[in-house]
Amino acid sequence: MSLGIALAIGGAAIAACACGGSGLGVGAAGEAASGVIAEDPNKFGQTLLLQALPGTQGIYGLLMAFLILAKVGMLGGDPAAVTTEQGLYLMFSGIPIGIVGILSGYAQGKCVASGLTLIAKRPGEIAKAIIYGAMVETFAILALLVSFLMYNSVALG
Amino acid sequence: MAVERMNKFFVIGLDEFRDSLINKLMDFGVTQLSSQESKLADEEWTALVNKGGNDEDVSKLESKINVIENVVKTLDAYDTSKKPLFKCRESVNKEAFEKVVSNDVSIDERIDKVRELSSSLKNLNGKKNKIETTIVGLLPWEEYSIPVEKTETKYTQINLGTVSNALNIAEVKEAMEMATSMCEVSQIASDDGQIYLSVFFVKGEEDKVKEGYKEIGFNRIVFKDLEGTPSQCIKKLTKEKEETDSEIEKIELALAEMVSYLKEIKWLHDKFAMERDAAKANRKTLQTKRTFYLEGWVPTRADEAISKLFDEYDCYYELYEPEAEEEKPILFNNNSLVQPVEVITELYSLPNSKEIDPTPIYSMFYLGFFGLMFGDIAYGIILTLVCTLMLKKFNLEGTVYKLVKSFAYAGVATAFWGIMFGSCFGDLTGVIGVKFFDNPDMLLKPLWFDPITNPIKLLMYSCIFGTIHIFIGMGIKARAYIKEGKFLEAFNDVFCWYLMIIGLVLWLAGDSYIKEGLGVVGQWITIGATAGILVLPFFISKGIGKAVGLWNLYGVTSYISDILSYSRLLALGLATTVISQVVNMLGGFMSNSIIGVILFLVILVIGHVFNFAINGLGAFVHSCRLQYVEFFGKFYEGGGTPFEPFNKKTKYVQLIKEEI
Numbered sequence: 001m002s003l004g005i006a007l008a009i010g011g012a013a014i015a016a017c018a019c020g021g022s023g024l025g026v027g028a029a030g031e032a033a034s035g036v037i038a039e040d041p042n043k044f045g046q047t048l049l050l051q052a053l054p055g056t057q058g059i060y061g062l063l064m065a066f067l068i069l070a071k072v073g074m075l076g077g078d079p080a081a082v083t084t085e086q087g088l089y090l091m092f093s094g095i096p097i098g099i100v101g102i103l104s105g106y107a108q109g110k111c112v113a114s115g116l117t118l119i120a121k122r123p124g125e126i127a128k129a130i131i132y133g134a135m136v137e138t139f140a141i142l143a144l145l146v147s148f149l150m151y152n153s154v155a156l157g
Numbered sequence: 158m159a160v161e162r163m164n165k166f167f168v169i170g171l172d173e174f175r176d177s178l179i180n181k182l183m184d185f186g187v188t189q190l191s192s193q194e195s196k197l198a199d200e201e202w203t204a205l206v207n208k209g210g211n212d213e214d215v216s217k218l219e220s221k222i223n224v225i226e227n228v229v230k231t232l233d234a235y236d237t238s239k240k241p242l243f244k245c246r247e248s249v250n251k252e253a254f255e256k257v258v259s260n261d262v263s264i265d266e267r268i269d270k271v272r273e274l275s276s277s278l279k280n281l282n283g284k285k286n287k288i289e290t291t292i293v294g295l296l297p298w299e300e301y302s303i304p305v306e307k308t309e310t311k312y313t314q315i316n317l318g319t320v321s322n323a324l325n326i327a328e329v330k331e332a333m334e335m336a337t338s339m340c341e342v343s344q345i346a347s348d349d350g351q352i353y354l355s356v357f358f359v360k361g362e363e364d365k366v367k368e369g370y371k372e373i374g375f376n377r378i379v380f381k382d383l384e385g386t387p388s389q390c391i392k393k394l395t396k397e398k399e400e401t402d403s404e405i406e407k408i409e410l411a412l413a414e415m416v417s418y419l420k421e422i423k424w425l426h427d428k429f430a431m432e433r434d435a436a437k438a439n440r441k442t443l444q445t446k447r448t449f450y451l452e453g454w455v456p457t458r459a460d461e462a463i464s465k466l467f468d469e470y471d472c473y474y475e476l477y478e479p480e481a482e483e484e485k486p487i488l489f490n491n492n493s494l495v496q497p498v499e500v501i502t503e504l505y506s507l508p509n510s511k512e513i514d515p516t517p518i519y520s521m522f523y524l525g526f527f528g529l530m531f532g533d534i535a536y537g538i539i540l541t542l543v544c545t546l547m548l549k550k551f552n553l554e555g556t557v558y559k560l561v562k563s564f565a566y567a568g569v570a571t572a573f574w575g576i577m578f579g580s581c582f583g584d585l586t587g588v589i590g591v592k593f594f595d596n597p598d599m600l601l602k603p604l605w606f607d608p609i610t611n612p613i614k615l616l617m618y619s620c621i622f623g624t625i626h627i628f629i630g631m632g633i634k635a636r637a638y639i640k641e642g643k644f645l646e647a648f649n650d651v652f653c654w655y656l657m658i659i660g661l662v663l664w665l666a667g668d669s670y671i672k673e674g675l676g677v678v679g680q681w682i683t684i685g686a687t688a689g690i691l692v693l694p695f696f697i698s699k700g701i702g703k704a705v706g707l708w709n710l711y712g713v714t715s716y717i718s719d720i721l722s723y724s725r726l727l728a729l730g731l732a733t734t735v736i737s738q739v740v741n742m743l744g745g746f747m748s749n750s751i752i753g754v755i756l757f758l759v760i761l762v763i764g765h766v767f768n769f770a771i772n773g774l775g776a777f778v779h780s781c782r783l784q785y786v787e788f789f790g791k792f793y794e795g796g797g798t799p800f801e802p803f804n805k806k807t808k809y810v811q812l813i814k815e816e817i
Contacts, residue, residue, distance in 0.1 A: 049774065056732075056775055063732055066739045075742060127504035127781070134782040141728045141779075142721075145616075148731060152612055 005072050005079055007087030011094030012068040015147065018061025018101020018140075025054025025109025032113035036120040046119055046126050050112050053133040057097075057105035060144040064097050067151055080156050093150035100143035108136040159495075159514035161488040163800070164460060165479050167452045170472035175209070175449045178470050179438050183431065186804030188463065189486055190441045190453040202443070209449055210439030218433035225426040228268050231275045232422070235413045245552040246811040249424075254812060257421050258428040267418045268425075274415070278408045281401055288398045295380075295394070297346045297353045298387035305380040305387060313359055316366075318377040319351040326352060329373050336369030337362050427807035438803055454486050454800065485510040488800035495520045497563035500556055505785055506795030515633065515793060519784050522626050524563075526783055528570025529619075530729035530776035533737065534581040534601075536769055537572025541565050552811065567776075578730070579603030582765060583737025588745045592757075608730060609738075615727045623723025623787070624662075627716070628655060630791030637792065649693040649709075657686035658716055719787050725779050733772040740764030 033047035066075070068090050073080040082090075115129030166188070170178060182188055196202040258264070298305075298317070308315050320329060326344045329352065333342050340358035347353065354375070358366050370377075383390050443450040455463050460476055467474040479485055487507045489499045491514070498520035508514055528537065544565035547553065553561060575581060579601045590599025608615040631651045638647035663671075663679025691706040698705055744760040747753040789795075805812055 052771065052774055053778070055771065059732060059736065059771055060728075063735050063739070067735060070739075070742070075746075127785075130778055131782055131785050134778050135786070137779075138722060138725065138782075141725045144732070145724050145728045148612065148728070149616075 001079060002082055002084070002087070004082030004084045004087030005074070007084065008068055008072045008082055008090040009074065011087075011091035012065040012074075013094070014091065014098035015061045015064035015068065015094035015101075017098045018064075018105065019058035021102035021105025022055050022058030022061075023105075024102075025057070025105040025107075025112070026051060028106070028109035029054055029112040029116065032116040036116050039120060043119065043123065046123065047116055050116055050119070050126070050129060050133065053112050053130065053137065054105050054108040056137060057101040057108070057140045060097050060140055061101045064094055064144070064147050064151065067148075068094060071151070071154075071156060082156060086154055086156060089154050090151065093147050093154070095147075096143040096150075097140070097147040100140055104136055104140040104143075108133055108140075111136050159489060159491050159517050160508060160510075161490045161800070162457045163454050163479065163485045163488070164457050164476045165452070166455050166463065166474060166476045167450065168467055168472045168474035169448055169450050170467075170470055172444065172447050172449055174470040174472070175439070175442065175444075176435070178451075178466075178472070179435050181466055181470075182803055183435060183438070183805060185459070185462065185466065186802050187459040188453045188455045188803050189801055190438055190451065190803050192441050193443050193450075193452065196443065206443040206445055206450065208440065209442030209444040210436060212440070214436040215433060215440065218429050218436060222426060222429050222433065224272070225268060225422060225429065228271045228275075228422060229419065229426065231271060232412065232416050232419050235409070236416050236419060237413075241551065243547075243551045243553060243557065246554065246807065246809060248552060248813055249810045250813045254424060254428075254810060257424050260421070261425055261428070264418070264421050264425045267415065268422060271412065271415050271422075274408050274412050278405065278412070281405050281408065285398060285401045285405065288394050288401065291383075292391055292394050292398070294378075295383075295387045295391050297348060297351075299346075299391065301345045301355060301387050303355075304385050305390065306384050308379075309360070313357050314363070316356040316358075316375075316377055317345075317354070317379075318356070318370075318375050319353055320373050320375050322347055322350060322352050324352070324373060329354065332372045333366075333369045336372065337365035340366055340369070423809040427805075427810050430807055431805055434803070434806055453803070456488060456490075456800075458490075483510070484798065486800035487797040489514055489516065491517055494566070497559045497566060498523055500559035500563060501781060501784060503556065503559075503799075504781075505789060505793075507797035507799055509794055509797045512637075512794060512797075513633070515789070518629060518633065519626075519788055522622075522788070523780055523784055524567050524570040525622075526726060527567040527776045527780040528572075528574040529622075529726050530779060531567070531571040531733055531772060532574035532578050532580055532730050533583070533733060534572050534575035535585075536582075536733070536773070537568045537570070537575055539568070539769070540571060540773070541568030544568060554811070564777075567780075571776075574730075577603060577605040578608055578734070580734050580737070582761075583734055583741050585737070585741050585761075588741040592745055592749065608727065609734060612727060612731065615730065616724055619723045619726035620720050622726065623720050623783075624658065626723070626783070626788055627719055627791060628658075630788045630793075631655070634792035645693055645697050648689065649697060653686045653689040653693065654712075654716065656682050657690070657713065658720075660684075660686055661713075719790075722787055723783065725783075729772065729775050729779060732775070733768065736768045736772070737765065740768060 029051040033051050036043055036047050069075050071080070071090070072082050072087075112129070112133045115132055118129050119126050168178075182190075193208070196206075197208055301317070303315065305317070324332075326342075326347075330342050333340055333356070337358065339362045340356055342354055342356050345353040345355055356366070356375075369375075380390075385393070441451065455476070464474070464476065487510070489496070489502075491499060495517045499514075499516050501523060502508070502514070502516045531537070531540075544561050547561050548558070548565065580603075581601055584600055587597070587600030590596045606614060631654065635647040635651035638644070638650070660679045660682030663675045664683055665676075665679070667675030667679050687710065690709050694706040694709070695703045740761060741764075743764065744757045747757045747760070
């Protein structure tokens, strides 16, 4: 196994760290959701919807990690020939979504948690709570895009 | 017009027709009645009229409704029939409804019976609790063989009580011995916390014994209302408890039987709800001795029908257009393709009465963006099928109906983009081809192109779709400016920016992507637009505002970030496809044995359900966001109040309208 592949796997590992942000975010949202449910159990569907929002960063991280692993052949059991430079490049491509995923997942969780207190008082305003959450997610999407474009421009031969 | 035009009306009629007119208006359900409080504060009016109806009627009906709601809640707990996923109103025709609720005396009896049963159930449960706590209190004393009501003999007194088991029995006895020798302490039982004691002492030693009690921290226990030894008492109470239990069971059975009347009780609720609303409407009338006055809104479409109704009751009435600046209630009127998407507008804010309804303009973008981000043939078909089934199976109404129907449409858009990008459960056909048929050519071919191998192309198109979307939003703003005669503002805020964005794009990308020489053209367009943005404020604003163009120029960053925001179309579209591919790949690792195939299917089902849920949510949320932030941000103010027709606001039944 070459250093290139090791570096690429490192990139996948960094990308997968975005799941940590989602974990924090979904956790924070879940705490707030329980508080809302304590008052009104009928709001379960709405709160679940909001709680799921910060989960996407983890998905994006997972997506990049899988893409990188698939590219270097770690999923098929047939490793490709990866030079050190290519490996480094793939590692860097994991960084944007990895780091931004952690931070934005956590921030989105906090945002959604306060959105949950909003719907505890005004159930009709759930659309606004969702949109506030989606505003945060924009930046995770941009990071995913950058990660993907970087990843996509490496051709292994 | 996508927002219904509204007329105001007022009507004056004879008092004797008031109730039947109000009922007819409720039947029609096309008018919104206005409250007359402002007129009642005006002396000119109060000299002539009074407020119609009275609060007593309303509150009487309210309390009846409350009673029924409680009864329904009680019975619902015993209703063992399967609960539907959605609470839906039952469609009932008017005659059947009248027939059932006209029987209100017998329904009333049933309601009373349920109330009686539930109150005696409450009492019995209280009794049962009390017995249980007494038994628990008695249990430690089971070994004590003297009747508990016996607290003295001729020469001695008997006390029962507990001390904390921080002391042991020898210490307790010693301490009591110190206080007086005329007492006998014995231990009945002990548990984790306490020692249970009986104390016999000679009469006249009370004071000394009490001193001893203080020393050992004795808690005296007196059993009230009990006779016999503790074990006899426990036996008796246990029997009593059993009796109570069987009584409770009987009542619960009786309640369960009453569930069969739940339907008519619910219907009666709705009858009272309608009567209450009529009484409330009555409060919105003004009355003189023989006549009444009523005011409200009616969509112009219903003008004729409503005039006919008023004529029928020999009323004097007028329908007239509201003044231009008056806030009108908002009612949408869109074709069936656009109508479900209204819910997206409603979730944001209704247009105010100066604005147009943006729904027909953006509905195609909403569905298209949703489909692009979710883009998969199979997911689209599943979404449409599930939603259509739900619409068929449940009598959905209002927001839920619109939401479900809009998802059914979004499913079609999803399938469309799935065909364009060649995705059906991701690359499932290809994986199955390689795995089971050894045929690598089964992969679905995209009709347009594959975004995974050519993401830059989709990024470009995402931004192009976004630019068109934003331009349309700005166009609506320009239209509003022009309508008000503000041509310069329209140029400053909209047309110059059209040129600016087009110019910038040509300047930066024209040469290399479209045609040699366009770059220079773009450069000049940009310069022209910049000049316009800098110069126009001199003609629009006064004083320091003349220099505002310089600040406005900074807005170029916001347009660029708005357009880049549409890159989410690519990112989320990729997320859906790539995750499906990962799921398929993981499934593909399984061997071709029977267990392998089962595992393959299990992985596929779990993976795709997960992907469907998370990316469906993402597509919905982000498609909404693009409308709310990027599109509405360009022109939309909102803040309208909904048209709330005076109609049958029933909870359980939906009365089928007779054709008017």
